Each structure stands twice: as structure tokens, then as C-alpha cells.
Amino acid sequence: MSHEKDSFAAIKEMLATPKRILISGHLSPDGDSLGSMIAMARMLTACGHDAKATADVNALGKPGFLEGVEDLLSVRKLKRKKFDLFIAVDCGSLDRMPPEVRPIAAKLPKICIDHHVTNDGSFGDVQVVDPAASSAGEIVWRLAKWMEWKFDRATAEALWVAMVTDTGRFAYDATSPKTLRAAGDLLKYGVRTALVNDIIYGTFPRKAIELKRIAWRSLHVWKNRRVAEVTLTRDDFRSVRGTKAEAEDIIEIPRSVARNEIALFFYQIPDRTKETRCSIRTRGDWDATVLAAKFGGGGHKKAAGCTIKAPLGVAKRQMRKAVKEMLYPGKKPTPPARTAVTSAPVPPSTPIPLPASPSPLPSSQCQKQ
Ligand SMILES: [Mn+2]
Numbered sequence: 271m272s273h274e275k276d277s278f279a280a281i282k283e284m285l286a287t288p289k290r291i292l293i294s295g296h297l298s299p300d301g302d303s304l305g306s307m308i309a310m311a312r313m314l315t316a317c318g319h320d321a322k323a324t325a326d327v328n329a330l331g332k333p334g335f336l337e338g339v340e341d342l343l344s345v346r347k348l349k350r351k352k353f354d355l356f357i358a359v360d361c362g363s364l365d366r367m368p369p370e371v372r373p374i375a376a377k378l379p380k381i382c383i384d385h386h387v388t389n390d391g392s393f394g395d396v397q398v399v400d401p402a403a404s405s406a407g408e409i410v411w412r413l414a415k416w417m418e419w420k421f422d423r424a425t426a427e428a429l430w431v432a433m434v435t436d437t438g439r440f441a442y443d444a445t446s447p448k449t450l451r452a453a454g455d456l457l458k459y460g461v462r463t464a465l466v467n468d469i470i471y472g473t474f475p476r477k478a479i480e481l482k483r484i485a486w487r488s489l490h491v492w493k494n495r496r497v498a499e500v501t502l503t504r505d506d507f508r509s510v511r512g513t514k515a516e517a518e519d520i521i522e523i524p525r526s527v528a529r530n531e532i533a534l535f536f537y538q539i540p541d542r543t544k545e546t547r548c549s550i551r552t553r554g555d556w557d558a559t560v561l562a563a564k565f566g567g568g569g570h571k572k573a574a575g576c577t578i579k580a581p582l583g584v585a586k587r588q589m590r591k592a593v594k595e596m597l598y599p600g601k602k603p604t605p606p607a608r609t610a611v612t613s614a615p616v617p618p619s620t621p622i623p624l625p626a627s628p629s630p631l632p633s634s635q636c637q638k639q
Pocket of ligand 1: 302303360385404405406436
């Protein structure tokens, strides 16, 4: 902790004079990223800085209800602005940030506030990286308390959303006594707990429900139900005019299969059909970051993600291979005889159509069982 206090002191020094500050989380910001950056922007603004949090404002998903979202600077408008300082929250490398942010952040003094176990400590002139923290929001709260920054309800709600979403409503193992003390403190500022819960977990926009319906149909279970996966193709998103932000909890579908140990959610981002994103959740001792790291991704032990530089069919085969190698270490990969890999209807040589062409990529390429 003393190390953390040293970092806090260094941050205090950097903030001794009014600064123009840019704050960013990771791509496709989740509740923790968005809540943490909004809270930081609000508190820094309140103590005299010109602080802006940035994100793709068109794809905020559920946490987009937060007060303070209206002050976000769209990533598209970044070029016109000048900054003195960069703060990364819930993110520890340039390549996990929105592409528009990267060149700007690269040139600025940097503060990094993160809790990803895959954060290698190389990002930021000052770092507050605590893999034991439930969320970046929890660290932001500690920093704010140490700095004696003022909280208002909107700031507290932003941090509450950060903690609630990253702990699965205070259910995951990362929920510590410290987490609950921080959360308890936030309640003093009037966080509307039931309203927040209803917005984030109790109700879903039509697009999100349609995406779930499609994802349920794609559910594919293998290795005696130990592995389960769902898929959303670019065309699936198009068919409901939805974005990844509306598919935030899709991973809970494969995860909900009894006996599931490894849950995978494969999805395509529009206009990027040459790569495939994959969300990973694990149970027991399986380490999700081992799988994600094989494809340059990262995250936490039980929740990680990566971008596989291959079209959907190929990416699935690569990830399934990685899963089998993890489940059965030492076992040499045998020619796949009756595995899901060979039964997938996209043979290795099938060219995946480019974005412009009408795509015959059916969701059926993920087998139903
Ligand atoms: Mn987080």
C-alpha cells in the first residue's frame, strides 16, 4: 500500500497546477471503464482542471444512462483539442484504447489506473495498478479519498456502476472487504441503487433482446458441456441494427450451462470481418488470460478477451485448439476426428467474403446442440 500512496503523491504533484487532462478507458468501454472515467473527469473538473473523458459516444451500452455522459468528448473530436496530461483507467496499454486516442496519449505524460492482472506495468509515468482491486472504480475511489476530492451523487453513481458491473453485483471473488467499504461509502452520496440495478440488470432494449435470441440459437456445447460458446456475426448485428454495446451480457448464455468451465463468445465487429473478437469466462482453476494471451489479449483470471486476427471460422478453430490444449496439456493434438472443429461447416479454404459483398456467413456455422 505504501507504494500506492507514493503513486498518489506523485499524481498530486502532477495535478498541482491546472491541467488540460484527457481520460480514456479501453475500447468498447464497460461499466468500470465508463464509470471510472466519468468520475475522474467530474472530480478533476470540480477542483479546477479542464478534464475530459473520451469514448465512442455512439456505443456506450447500458452504462450510457450515467449522469456525466453528456460531458464526454467524442473520440471523433479529439484531434481539435490540446492536452497536457493523459489518464488511462481500466486499461494498461495503448493498443487496448480507441484508435483515435492512441497517438494523442503517446505524446503526453501518462497516469495509469488499472486492475488488470495482464497489465505489465510498462504504461504510464505514474502507475496505480492493483490486480487485487475489484475494479478500476475501486482504485479511483481510493485515490479520490486520499486526495480529499469532493463527491456528488453523479460521481458516486459512476463509481458504483464501475464496482457493481466488474464484481457481478458484488458476487465475484474479487469482491473484498475493501470493495464493500468503498461501496458503502458511495451510498452516503445518494446512489439510487434500485434504479441503477433496474437499468443495468433488470431491463433490456429490444435490440439487446433480439441479439440474445440469436445468440441462444447459436449455443454450441462440447467437451461434455465443459465448454460452451455462442456467436454473433456481423450480419446478426446488422439484422437488428445492434452494436457490441447491446451484447454486453451475451457471455452469460454459454456461462449458464450447467457444468460449464469455459465460456466463449465469438463476435464480429462491422467492417472488420478479417478479425474476430472473443470474450472468455472460466470457472475453477482455468485461467482465461492464458487463452486470451495466445491471441495478444488479456484481462482477468476468470474474465478475459482478445481479438483473433482471422475471419470467424478460422478464429473459432484456433481458439478451440487453444482450449483443448489447456484442458488436456501434454496431449499432442491428434487429427480432429469427431470434434466440433471438423463438423463446423466452414472448411479452412473457404474464403470469407469481404464486408462489401452480401455475406452468406450464417449463424448456423455455430452448431446447435
Ligand atoms: Mn475493470
